[in-house]
Amino acid sequence: MDSEDHIDPELPNNDHTVEEVGGSSSQAPGPSRRKRGSGKRGNTVLPHVLQRKRDQAPTVELDHYDRPVGEVRPELMSYIGMLVRDCSIIPICTTDWRTITDAKNRIYDAVKEKFIVPNEMEKTDILAVAGKMHRCFRCHVKKKYFDKYAPDHEKAFSEALQHERNIDRGDLQRLFNHWETPESKAKCETMTEVRSHNTVPHHMGRKSYAAHLHEMTEERRQKNMPPPRREDLFKKAYTNSQGGFYDPRARELAAKMKAYVDEQAEQGTQVEPIGANDAVAVIFGKDHPSRARCLGFGVNPKRAFGTNGSKSATSSTSTSCDSELRKENQMLRGEVGDLQAKVARLESVVEQLAHRQGLGALFPTPASVQEIQQLGLEASDARETSQEREGASYAHQTSREERGNVKGKKKVPFR
Template sequence: MHSGRESMQHWTVDVIDSQGAIKKFKVKKRDVLNLSDGERIVVDFDDLDSPIGEGQGVLAGFCGILAKDSSIFPIHFKKWSDLPAAYFNRCFDQFIQSRFCFRTTESNARRYVYNSMCKKWGARRLKLYDKVYDQFKSKTEIMDKVPAEIPRDQWISYVEYRFKEKTMEMCKKNAEHRKKQTISHIGGSKPNSRRRAEMMAKTGQKPGRGELYLATHRNEDGSYVNEAAKEICEKIELAMNQSTTNESEVSAYDAVGKVLGKEHSGRVRCLGLGAVPSKTFKQTRPRYSNLNASSYNNGSCSSQCQEKYNQMLKAQNQNLDNYNVMMNAHAQMMNAFKAYIIMKEGTIPEQLAEIFVSMSPSTRVLENDAASGSMDVRSSGDSNAIDNQ
């Protein structure tokens, strides 16, 4: 279990060596570069594939160091996704993979590191520009104020991009959107994945999104950060109290989802960096009756859910078997009836002809089989017809 941070001066982490031995180390983010050969900092991941523990703190800080290095990630590209993939892959392979031991899949580790660097690269560019920007200065004057650690050609290209009409319009819209964000939080720089793990270690229970939202919008004395937050929190608390499902399970239909509405494609509220609806909610479905469809873990259905599914599948197969038996009995009865009519009348009366013409494919095949003396054989086409029904 992961409790809170032991010290604000350093991170206390597990370090594994080339022999598999694990020791406790006290490190700062820059100490990562000084690890001995074969030593790697252990980073745990939770059930939502997000990093947790103090290892996450070291990893995030080290990602910031790398993302801010303009020799690794130049700043003159329009956006992070425009950087060649080789830049990130080379950085991950050379600096990250050799210094961190991820207790998850490599794809999860790469996804988190990529998103973390993206956020820090963009924030760093904004900070550099805001530091020198002056509305009364010309573009040329701002270009001349090259930050000490940035190559001149990168800075000139970036300033050129910032002065484009399309870029300036986008920045203006973003500023207007930020003014509409009236609900602040007290989460600080700690990601909710770590906060979630710490709350679980403290209470022994897994907190849901509702509890995480309340924890980051109320002060230590229980008061709310502002009136807007109070209104939302009270609605979430009411939804949690009225809920008939397990609110500790992350779901699009939990209290946060009901109160705040549908998520945007690029994030999931209260789950932090990298969480997206397509991945987080891919196995979440509404709950009906007593069938619990929320107990999924890492892509595997729980034993209870699997048992319910097997019971339903068995019942369905039994119904299909009963249907096939009924259709066979019906076909034999119709054949016998037709033979009786022909024996008594010599032919099929006109008023009864339509009955035999409208016989199902299965009945007609069985009729042919009866004429040939084989009543137990069906064609593959008939089998498919019955299965479809």
């Protein structure tokens, strides 16, 4: 028997329940102990993440599009991928992501327990990433195990049950039956036709556009250079580590973008770095309403530029700066909070010193402030009452004088 297909019954496997994945159990499953051949990877189970307690959870850093970046991002993505590939959480036969609300809630709760995710990254963003990973997992299963020309799928079932985690034979059979339906075959042909139009595929690997944009922005900020442009992200996605292009078509498109920017600079016009009318939009055309080129998953033109089409450069540029202004506003609020805390500590120290010297309270407490406000209101009411009395007395005296003047006047005969 081949060592790759052999499973020692005495060795523990990495199967675990949904509750353990969610983090309610302090005992995490150990790494996979299944026998594999040379160069074969086991399932990713991330035991160090499962064993981590809530107070040890790292904070996820977000960019100005509210996407995860930084050092924690790879671990977060791996953890979400591990959850969606566990068939005890999401059955492999699931073809409609909208019908598994309970499973999606479990995934979201598990992510929130093991990572501190800022509120700016909404639940829908996390589940959108999970849904994309689950589609990729089904594609992996279909490519590796499904053979539409095979008379039966017994061999595929046997291999899948050995290599995929918590997969159920009945669920896998239902998924294979779904792929053999006319509707699924027609959809497969349609998507194959759509993919054929992508003549210049990128070569980015696991690192996303968001991660590249974050790294390039930080590097340029340290060197006091302007932020990266969208054509810089295009070049990053289609070149190797030495800067050479994988495809001649990509090299031609990058040259057109550079020529357009240089031409506009000679005419005295500054092309916006990332916007609805930047070099990428001019060369490729208007962005699709559901996605913006070279900006990664989850970013559409409305989210990136504030528009659904190519409007004026001024409008798109000002709108794209709104997220930066919001981020700066949050930083300023944090600084104000720190200053208020420092002032409160200084007031406490001064009050302690005054108490030792036998002095009274130097700073008004909330109770004393309310008393002062109440005294001020009472004084104001008393002053208004006094003014009303003086006004009434003056009016009475004036009325008496007018009546006296009328009595003292002599009648003048009519002439």
